[in-house]
Amino acid sequence: MKDNNQRFASWQSPSNIALVKYWGKKGQQLPANPSISFTLDNALTHTQIEAIQTENQSQVSIDFYFENAKNPAFESKILAYLEIAKSEFNWLANHKLIIYSKNTFPHSSGIASSASAFSALALCLCDLHEQIIGVSLPNFFEKASYWARIGSGSACRSIYGGFNLWGHSNNITNSSDLHAINIDEQIHQNFKTLTDTILIVEKGKKSVSSTQGHALLKEHPFAKLRYELADANTHQLLSILKNGDIKAFIGLVESEALMLHALMMTSPTPFILMKPNTVAVLEKIWEFRNQTDLNLLFTLDAGANVHLISTAEHNEQVQNFVKNELVGYCQNGLYFRNATGQGPKNIKNA
Numbered sequence: 249m250k251d252n253n254q255r256f257a258s259w260q261s262p263s264n265i266a267l268v269k270y271w272g273k274k275g276q277q278l279p280a281n282p283s284i285s286f287t288l289d290n291a292l293t294h295t296q297i298e299a300i301q302t303e304n305q306s307q308v309s310i311d312f313y314f315e316n317a318k319n320p321a322f323e324s325k326i327l328a329y330l331e332i333a334k335s336e337f338n339w340l341a342n343h344k345l346i347i348y349s350k351n352t353f354p355h356s357s358g359i360a361s362s363a364s365a366f367s368a369l370a371l372c373l374c375d376l377h378e379q380i381i382g383v384s385l386p387n388f389f390e391k392a393s394y395w396a397r398i399g400s401g402s403a404c405r406s407i408y409g410g411f412n413l414w415g416h417s418n419n420i421t422n423s424s425d426l427h428a429i430n431i432d433e434q435i436h437q438n439f440k441t442l443t444d445t446i447l448i449v450e451k452g453k454k455s456v457s458s459t460q461g462h463a464l465l466k467e468h469p470f471a472k473l474r475y476e477l478a479d480a481n482t483h484q485l486l487s488i489l490k491n492g493d494i495k496a497f498i499g500l501v502e503s504e505a506l507m508l509h510a511l512m513m514t515s516p517t518p519f520i521l522m523k524p525n526t527v528a529v530l531e532k533i534w535e536f537r538n539q540t541d542l543n544l545l546f547t548l549d550a551g552a553n554v555h556l557i558s559t560a561e562h563n564e565q566v567q568n569f570v571k572n573e574l575v576g577y578c579q580n581g582l583y584f585r586n587a588t589g590q591g592p593k594n595i596k597n598a
């Protein structure tokens with residue numbers, strides 16, 4: 249049992265994969281266009297925080313351990329984030345945080361997910377806030393989504409399971425730039441059992457980070473058109489998700505992924521994150537789909553790895569396809585499978 253000067257929170261939070269992409273920001277970490285994602289079940293960050301009461305301190309104080317080792321690079325990123333978060337969580341001025349974080353991603357897959365990391369961290373902060381201030385937050389998850397967003401935009405969509413939308417758009421009720429909303433009530437049965445097999449084409453650090461990529465949109469000649477198309481695609485995808493049209497889903501999601509990478513290649517300082525094996529995998533997926541007419545498709549995030557999405561009824565054929573035809577393009581044969589996830593879990597008492 250902890251005494252009152254020592255509080256404890258522990259949350260496990262998943263990553264998510266965007267179908268309409270967030271690419272470009274405005275203001276304080278606000279999206280230039282709305283985006284839609286679904287939550288994964290097997291790419292998780294587990295974060296636990298002990299908050300120990302101290303004298304008032306001018307700067308936030310933490311000890312940060314990632315996978316049981318001190319990690320100065322992550323520690324300074326988290327410190328900068330907590331200095332901003334202090335405006336809401338003012339008890340950060342008189343508590344030291346001991347933070348332990350670890351991922352369930354396959355060992356040395358090279359995947360570092362800021363989405364799962366910042367959603368787990370924001371949930372812990374909201375949890376500690378309730379304990380230290382002694383009141384329940386009326387919109388606990390909305391607040392967590394808001395603060396996850398400040399850490400990393402896409403993280404705000406990891407606060408809920410299933411399908412989530414982030415970013416204001418006219419005629420989408422409750423849509424907001426400040427936090428994500430869950431849209432599960434509008435999802436057709438056809439999309440309730442999506443799986444995402446992540447094919448690790450390259451596990452190294454990316455040459456250009458997402459944050460740098462977003463910044464390049466500021467001077468991008470296609471930015472205005474992109475934001476209009478992304479907004480239109482959001483509306484279009486919402487109606488596809490409602491009416492269950494899988495073929496339309498495939499067309500829209502693949503086009504979003506390719507547009508994201510086309511934006512990188514055509515930015516004022518151009519860059520390419522796809523690798524030759526990324527392109528080879530995409531071609532294999534097209535070829536296999538043409539031959540079999542199965543419901544499978546790809547998407548890409550800001551990196552070389554391919555997300556192979558399919559509906560659960562084709563699981564066996566898709567997994568055989570991966571083993572027989574795609575694994576050779578993966579670094580060290582590495583890939584891992586996710587289903588649609590239920591969202592974060594409070595594991596304090598687990």
Ligand code: DP6
Nearest residue numbers: 266269270400401402458459549550
């Ligand atoms: C291509 O959320 O990683 O995955 O807000 O700077 O942390 P920051 O960027 P981040 O960008 C994600 C970009 C994306 C698309 C998406 O997830 O919507």
